[in-house]
Amino acid sequence: MSVLATRDLVIDIPNRPSGRALSLTLEPGQVWGVLGPNGAGKTTLLHTLAGLNAPRAGSIALDDAPLTQLRRRKIAQRLGLVFQERLDGFPATVLETALIGRHPYMSAWQREGADDLARAEAALERLDVAHLKERLVNTLSGGERQRVAIATVLTQDPAVWLVDEPTNHLDLHHQSSVMALMAEQAKAGKTLMLCLHDLNLAARWCSHVLLLYPDGEACWGEARTMLEPAALERLYRQRLTVVEVNGAPVFVPING
Numbered sequence: 152m153s154v155l156a157t158r159d160l161v162i163d164i165p166n167r168p169s170g171r172a173l174s175l176t177l178e179p180g181q182v183w184g185v186l187g188p189n190g191a192g193k194t195t196l197l198h199t200l201a202g203l204n205a206p207r208a209g210s211i212a213l214d215d216a217p218l219t220q221l222r223r224r225k226i227a228q229r230l231g232l233v234f235q236e237r238l239d240g241f242p243a244t245v246l247e248t249a250l251i252g253r254h255p256y257m258s259a260w261q262r263e264g265a266d267d268l269a270r271a272e273a274a275l276e277r278l279d280v281a282h283l284k285e286r287l288v289n290t291l292s293g294g295e296r297q298r299v300a301i302a303t304v305l306t307q308d309p310a311v312w313l314v315d316e317p318t319n320h321l322d323l324h325h326q327s328s329v330m331a332l333m334a335e336q337a338k339a340g341k342t343l344m345l346c347l348h349d350l351n352l353a354a355r356w357c358s359h360v361l362l363l364y365p366d367g368e369a370c371w372g373e374a375r376t377m378l379e380p381a382a383l384e385r386l387y388r389q390r391l392t393v394v395e396v397n398g399a400p401v402f403v404p405i406n407g
């Protein structure tokens with residue numbers, strides 16, 4: 152069963168030719184990495200899959216139903232989003248922010264219950280921000296905010312995670328912990344699509360990758376077949392060398 156699928160999807164990037172239309176099928180348990188240079192359209196793709204940007208052409212299905220025919224509340228129960236721009240200016244505490252993850256399941260005037268609170272507190276613990284729960288989010292560091300945003304989606308517990316640069320602002324320990332969380336979610340049957348700048352995170356953690364080129368060209372498939380040095384050099388216009396560490400490829404940029 153596909154949880155999220157696109158048919159002949161063309162994302163709408165102003166003044167860019169349509170390139171290759173995307174017909175993707177994302178299944179439970181898969182972790183997709185979206186790779187490509189700056190401006191290739193990774194964020195635009197995520198926004199389009201979330202129904203926030205209209206595509207130029209083609210369609211998106213969530214649980215085999217057209218996204219355009221689903222109510223926003225239903226979409227919010229199924230899709231969790233971690234995006235780069237966040238409205239953190241609103242004066243909410245870390246705990247209040249995590250609890251927003253429960254709103255798609257509540258009626259308009261319903262208050263969060265004990266179960267909602269327990270889920271939020273467990274998520275804050277998992278992301279190592281429980282000690283900050285009474286702090287206003289707009290007083291946190293970049294990495295702390297990123298972890299609160301991920302904790303909010305963990306509280307939401309969606310079937311599909313769409314995450315723009317999950318390790319943005321994170322130190323090495325928290326990068327590793329967040330990627331392990333993404334893998335855990337996949338193991339639990341969730342589907343994840345992550346925009347990544349780090350090839351080595353993609354090689355280590357993704358089951359599938361989508362390579363997006365600045366001219367709208369694209370190709371996709373299983374990570375072990377797609378992460379070929381020659382294809383990646385063309386993608387980034389950057390020479391690479393590959394070494395193996397613990398059985399996994401590690402890509403290193405080289406000059407010249």
Ligand SMILES: Nc1ncnc2c1ncn2[C@@H]1O[C@H](COP(=O)(O)OP(=O)(O)OP(=O)(O)O)[C@@H](O)[C@H]1O
Pocket residue numbers: 164165187188189190191192193194195196
């Ligand atoms: N509102 C807009 N008007 C005009 N161009 C836009 C608009 N939004 C995005 N773009 C352009 O669309 C292209 C794709 O942007 P997008 O943010 O999706 O790229 P990206 O692959 O996520 O890049 P990065 O790696 O830098 O985050 C860029 O060239 C960007 O300048």
